[in-house]
Amino acid sequence: xxxxxxxxxxxxxxxxxxxxxIAALVALLVFNAxxxxxxxxxxxxxxxxxxxxxxxxxxxxxxxVIATGGIDLSVGAVMALAGxxxxxxxxxxxxxxxxxxxxxxxxxxxxxxxxLCGVFNGxxxxxxxxxxxxxxxxxxxxxxxxxxxxxxGNLQTFSNPSFSYLGTGKVLGLPFxxxxxxxxxxxxxxxxxxxTWGRYLLAIGGNERAAYLSGxxxxxxxxxxYVICAVLAGLAGLIVVAINSASxxxxxxxxxxxxxxxxxxxxGALLQGGRAPIFGAILGAVIIQLVKYTLLANGVEDEVAxxxxxxxxxxxxxxxxxxxx
Amino acid sequence: MNxxxxxxxxxxxxxxxxxxxxxxxxxxxxxxxxxxxQNGAGKSTMIKVLTGVYDRDAGDVHLxxxxxxxxxxxxxxxxxxxxxxxxxxxxxxxxxxxxxxMGYEPKRLGFLVDWREGNMRAREVLMRxxxxxxxxEPLGNFSTAIQQLVAIARAVSLDxxxxxxxxxxxxxxxxxxxxxxxxxxxxKKQGVSVLYVSHFLDELFQICDRVTTMRDGRTVSTRNVQDxxxxxxxxxxxxxxxxxxxxxGLTDFAGAKAKKGDIVLRADSxxxxxxxxxxxxxxxxxxxxxxxxxxxSGRTEAARALFGVDGKRSGAIELHGVVGQPSGPGDAIxxxxxxxxxxxxxxxxxxxxxxxxxxxxALLPKLASRGQIDFAREREIxxxxxxxxxxxxxxxDQPIRELSGGNQQKVLLARWLATQPDILILDEPTRGVxxxxxxxxxxxxxxxxxKGFGVVLISSEFEELVEGADRIVVMHxxxxxxxxxxxxxxxxxxxxxxxxxxxxxxxxNAQ
Numbered sequence: 001x002x003x004x005x006x007x008x009x010x011x012x013x014x015x016x017x018x019x020x021x022i023a024a025l026v027a028l029l030v031f032n033a034x035x036x037x038x039x040x041x042x043x044x045x046x047x048x049x050x051x052x053x054x055x056x057x058x059x060x061x062x063x064x065v066i067a068t069g070g071i072d073l074s075v076g077a078v079m080a081l082a083g084x085x086x087x088x089x090x091x092x093x094x095x096x097x098x099x100x101x102x103x104x105x106x107x108x109x110x111x112x113x114x115x116l117c118g119v120f121n122g123x124x125x126x127x128x129x130x131x132x133x134x135x136x137x138x139x140x141x142x143x144x145x146x147x148x149x150x151x152x153g154n155l156q157t158f159s160n161p162s163f164s165y166l167g168t169g170k171v172l173g174l175p176f177x178x179x180x181x182x183x184x185x186x187x188x189x190x191x192x193x194x195x196t197w198g199r200y201l202l203a204i205g206g207n208e209r210a211a212y213l214s215g216x217x218x219x220x221x222x223x224x225x226y227v228i229c230a231v232l233a234g235l236a237g238l239i240v241v242a243i244n245s246a247s248x249x250x251x252x253x254x255x256x257x258x259x260x261x262x263x264x265x266x267x268g269a270l271l272q273g274g275r276a277p278i279f280g281a282i283l284g285a286v287i288i289q290l291v292k293y294t295l296l297a298n299g300v301e302d303e304v305a306x307x308x309x310x311x312x313x314x315x316x317x318x319x320x321x322x323x324x325x
Numbered sequence: 326m327n328x329x330x331x332x333x334x335x336x337x338x339x340x341x342x343x344x345x346x347x348x349x350x351x352x353x354x355x356x357x358x359x360x361x362x363q364n365g366a367g368k369s370t371m372i373k374v375l376t377g378v379y380d381r382d383a384g385d386v387h388l389x390x391x392x393x394x395x396x397x398x399x400x401x402x403x404x405x406x407x408x409x410x411x412x413x414x415x416x417x418x419x420x421x422x423x424x425x426x427m428g429y430e431p432k433r434l435g436f437l438v439d440w441r442e443g444n445m446r447a448r449e450v451l452m453r454x455x456x457x458x459x460x461x462e463p464l465g466n467f468s469t470a471i472q473q474l475v476a477i478a479r480a481v482s483l484d485x486x487x488x489x490x491x492x493x494x495x496x497x498x499x500x501x502x503x504x505x506x507x508x509x510x511x512x513k514k515q516g517v518s519v520l521y522v523s524h525f526l527d528e529l530f531q532i533c534d535r536v537t538t539m540r541d542g543r544t545v546s547t548r549n550v551q552d553x554x555x556x557x558x559x560x561x562x563x564x565x566x567x568x569x570x571x572x573x574g575l576t577d578f579a580g581a582k583a584k585k586g587d588i589v590l591r592a593d594s595x596x597x598x599x600x601x602x603x604x605x606x607x608x609x610x611x612x613x614x615x616x617x618x619x620x621x622s623g624r625t626e627a628a629r630a631l632f633g634v635d636g637k638r639s640g641a642i643e644l645h646g647v648v649g650q651p652s653g654p655g656d657a658i659x660x661x662x663x664x665x666x667x668x669x670x671x672x673x674x675x676x677x678x679x680x681x682x683x684x685x686x687a688l689l690p691k692l693a694s695r696g697q698i699d700f701a702r703e704r705e706i707x708x709x710x711x712x713x714x715x716x717x718x719x720x721x722d723q724p725i726r727e728l729s730g731g732n733q734q735k736v737l738l739a740r741w742l743a744t745q746p747d748i749l750i751l752d753e754p755t756r757g758v759x760x761x762x763x764x765x766x767x768x769x770x771x772x773x774x775x776k777g778f779g780v781v782l783i784s785s786e787f788e789e790l791v792e793g794a795d796r797i798v799v800m801h802x803x804x805x806x807x808x809x810x811x812x813x814x815x816x817x818x819x820x821x822x823x824x825x826x827x828x829x830x831x832x833x834n835a836q
Contacts, residue, residue, distance in 0.1 A: 199686075202678065202682075206676065206677050207676065211686070214686040216686070275677070
């Protein structure tokens with residue numbers, strides 16, 4: 001009587017959460033090993049890690065917001081805003097006079113401002129009950145605008161080795177930001193699995209009403225998720241600026257919200273909330289990065305790469321549908 | 326006469342655990358057939374096998390004498406089996422007509438929907454059941470009952486031969502139930518069979534022809550409703566002797582009543598809005614105070630006020646002698662109040678979380694030091710409650726959605742017992758729960774009260790209130806109007822108290 005299960009059901013019933021993602025990753029690696037020239041070289045690894053770190057960092061924050069059943073469209077704009085602020089601070093008179101203080105402030109202040117953006121998003125969503133997609137659309141539009149006003153729409157270039165360490169430094173031969181992403185992942189994983197905040201986060205995404213009636217601090221936890229997401233986006237913005245030794249408010253973090261959402265979903269986050277696979281977000285980011293890289297290295301145009309990304313998202317959502325059923 | 330549906334020797338296991346073994350079900354054409362059993366007895370699994378949601382492991386299904394080929398819900402629909410679920414799968418924002426004709430719209434010129442024809446058909450189908458509503462209005466504007474009837478009308482318009490109704494009356498009030506019964510009788514008259522799943526045994530006597538009882542995945546009996554009694558059905562469901570049950574009384578509340586202690590809670594003419602205008606209550610340690618009243622009388626609103634969910638506009642609430650309303654659920658919990666909500670799905674369980682995580686949700690602040698959860702203690706507490714309350718789960722990390730309704734309810738009860746509240750508010754604690762779990766839950770409540778805690782019990786079942794509560798506060802249209810004190814309260818006295826205050830408004834079912 002037992003009919004053979006359909007493929008996606010079989011994939012979905014596998015014990016390991018990331019199954020589909022892991023399979024995709026392996027396929028990409030194998031393909032590249034055979035077809036992409038010079039793929040198996042340290043330089044390739046280095047380039048990919050330095051590029052994937054920003055997506056991964058933003059995707060982890062996005063995963064937290066998605067876990068509450070929300071979404072944050074403003075991450076790209078917050079990146080631009082934080083990225084625009086940093087050079088302004090260390091290039092200012094105060095920053096030039098005290099290089100150490102300048103660089104410290106150039107990291108701390110933009111992250112603080114990013115955090116305020118998160119508070120804004122969180123309050124809109126959790127207190128004023130605005131739909132997350134609409135609430136974060138406000139900063140999605142205005143955040144980049146503010147960044148461009150701050151920089152008069154100019155490209156700011158600079159030479160500041162201590163600040164650039166964020167994007168070009170090496171630890172044990174691998175990019176600093178890669179280690180940073182990994183460290184953030186470990187901390188967030190601990191927070192989600194071990195703390196009351198993490199438990200409430202998942203409970204709110206699973207059934208907000210029940211979480212509230214059980215005494216869960218729904219507003220605080222939701223605002224917290226948006227703040228962490230925004231601060232991580234700010235950090236990613238700083239890293240991009242540090243990599244380029246230049247801040248371009250028009251392009252920094254452009255379309256990042258889509259990459260981050262895609263990475264989170266590919267990593268196993270459910271858009272209706274209740275699940276926060278942090279390492280899944282990293283896996284998702286790596287897959288998206290590798291697809292981009294594979295197509296680029298094999299001479300496929302950017303436009304086609306966008307289509308490929310869409311296909312990945314469709315596949316991820318498809319597998320998710322059956323996993324729930 | 327050939328049976329419309331005949332299922333025999335059905336077997337179905339989930340991950341090696343049998344859910345159905347040698348289950349049988351036979352439905353005659355034009356028959357209203359009840360399917361009853363405790364939660365987890367296999368009723369839903371049986372229905373899902375019939376409608377192609379699950380594949381069976383073994384057994385035969387025949388439709389009108391022909392082996393069934395149904396393997397998806399869609400195919401079931403096409404073979405004339407319509408299922409009306411508790412959660413309706415209709416579109417509330419679209420019109421009644423659209424909901425009825427969806428997927429089968431009459432067309433003009435091959436592609437334009439012919440609305441005039443559609444509206445006419447929708448009206449016609451509804452009129453057959455004596456329902457006269459404006460079919461162009463959005464479905465969401467009508468009551469749950471009407472929406473349910475629209476779902477049934479849709480099924481009938483698709484030429485259903487069998488309509489499966491899963492707990493159709495659980496969210497209806499008395500007058501709506503009457504309308505639904507009218508529809509069921511009408512279906513029967515038209516030769517359509519109905520498979521009727523319900524926990525409310527009294528209903529079966531009004532509309533059902535035969536009743537099949539299931540227990541532990543097996544079919545225990547099929548009886549003619551005419552020739553059986555409520556007691557006999559309960560005995561079948563529980564697998565117990567009916568004389569034994571008769572001697573016991575129907576609830577497990579009865580027993581030594583504890584002595585009253587100090588006052589832990591006092592509400593003095595509390596109002597929160599139009600639905601709760603004047604509420605008085607005094608609760609002592611060691612007593613159960615019942616809130617009785619019809620649907621919409623303000624019972625749940627009173628509970629929400631005490632728990633700090635709805636802010637009060639006037640009046641005073643006093644907890645442990647301190648005046649002040651909790652600012653919200655979190656604050657209420659800290660002040661020793663617990664609130665088991667009425668709607669288990671919408672306000673209780675977090676479906677994807679485990680039994681363990683669900684049970685400790687309200688206790689979480691006390692389980693943590695500096696934000697970090699003490700897992701060892703959590704597991705210890707959860708295991709203790711699983712053992713005490715006899716919760717049937719594979720293990721404490723099983724998702725709660727996989728548990729039966731009765732076991733889910735026990736987990737939620739444990740969620741509140743774990744916080745050891747001085748005041749535990751229970752809103753319909755045994756609704757939608759099978760007879761066995763119901764008795765267990767009632768006895769836990771009684772033993773909790775005997776330890777010196779106070780309970781506010783809200784229940785629509787007079788039996789439960791009369792046998793369970795030490796005192797009953799009768800509510801009517803947002804006001805507490807009368808107080809009855811046990812011993813001495815009977816169902817008749819309670820009904821009279823309710824009815825007395827209904828006289829002014831004319832109709833018993835005025836909502």
